[in-house]
Amino acid sequence: MISTDYINNTKSKRKIYGIIGALITLIVPFFLMLDNHNNHLETDQSLCPFKMVTGFPCPGCGITKSLVYFYQGDLYRSISYHILGPFVIVFCVLSIIILVTELITKKEYFAGLLYNRKLAYGLALFLAVYHFIRLIFFVSNNSFDAILRQSIWF
Numbered sequence: 001m002i003s004t005d006y007i008n009n010t011k012s013k014r015k016i017y018g019i020i021g022a023l024i025t026l027i028v029p030f031f032l033m034l035d036n037h038n039n040h041l042e043t044d045q046s047l048c049p050f051k052m053v054t055g056f057p058c059p060g061c062g063i064t065k066s067l068v069y070f071y072q073g074d075l076y077r078s079i080s081y082h083i084l085g086p087f088v089i090v091f092c093v094l095s096i097i098i099l100v101t102e103l104i105t106k107k108e109y110f111a112g113l114l115y116n117r118k119l120a121y122g123l124a125l126f127l128a129v130y131h132f133i134r135l136i137f138f139v140s141n142n143s144f145d146a147i148l149r150q151s152i153w154f
Helices: 004-034 049-054 063-071 075-081 085-105 117-141 144-149
Strands: none
Touching (some): 075 085
């Protein structure tokens, strides 16, 4: 039988991991922005394993660059790299605030919303449609050679 202390401890660990993940998501692009003196963000090459192998962007490609340009105050460029970039920042900040509040008060406020299947399916559908549209524009704006140059095979 599992005790309630174990369940509460597991939930607390998950919340702490969530806070750490959100902080890493916010901090890494910030340091990339500070280290952009060589303008390495303007290259087509990516650290995404999917893009390195295929030359095509994955559904998450561009979020890091989007966050960097958001930090620089260039909202248009941020959204042009990935439409969800600014929303990731808002989501991470809200997640940190909510999870810290839940750890302090030992209550759960948004568990029903965060673990909602309909919301998850809706977001997944939005991301799939958005990615499909991005792929259509990517293929129409790039030749086969340009796509190949964005992979590791060239």
